[in-house]
Amino acid sequence: MATEAPDTAFDEQQFEAIYPTGVERHYWNICRNGVVADAVRSVGPGPVLEVGCGKGLIVADLRARGIDIIGVDLAPVKPLDSVKDHVRTGVDLFDLDPSELVRFRTILLLDVIEHIEDAAGFVARIRAFLPEVRNFIVTVPARQELFCNYDEFNRHFRRYDLATVRAHLDPGGDRRWKASYFFHLLYPAAWLVLRLKGRRETRYNVPVSWTSRMIHRILAVLFRLDHALLPARWKGTSIIATVSDR
Structure with missing residues (x-):
């Protein structure tokens, strides 16, 4: 991902650490993609613009x-x-001609605003x-008590709870x-790892073998x-939020 500020845009090292080739097969991405797809369908038809799209996963x-x-995406990655004709990198959203973007009704900001000091x-x-x-x-990544070296590596300003997400997306509370x-x-696993080790890995391990791919698919189904099924307010390591005009 990248934002409007060059010092928060990912460099190649960071992209390769968390988006290595084949990372789309990781359970985390399989699950998040499905959760995001459900959210997009829930707001109805219409073209979508992802801001901070990275390589286009x-x-x-x-x-x-x-x-x-x-x-x-701002970063020149x-x-x-497969999506080179549908992704523009090395360009700031605000440098584009807004008349070219009038057809879009939905914006995706997927693990983006935690990189921005003034997210609201x-x-x-x-x-x-x-x-x-x-x-x-x-x-967004969730729960400030899980903030660690991984967040520092990825230049996160914060991790979120539900109230902070709403404050940044809908400060007036009228949407x-x-x-x-x-x-x-x-x-609980992330919390325990940090208490025992004080840090976590900053790289994703990509499943390569047939067995590891199947394990990741099964894990993705479990997390979906x-x-x-679990209550929305139960703590998790991520948050998804949808804000729509009335």
């Missing part, structure tokens, strides 16, 4: 599901070949720049709002059920 996944989406101001700036947008779908923690079952 989500763009590729959602397009494969039949969703009309393009992405833009190479997009995935950033969202407000997007609203002013693209007044036709009606929906924001956002994911339709839905939010939930997810990866509930990861929370975790999100679907």
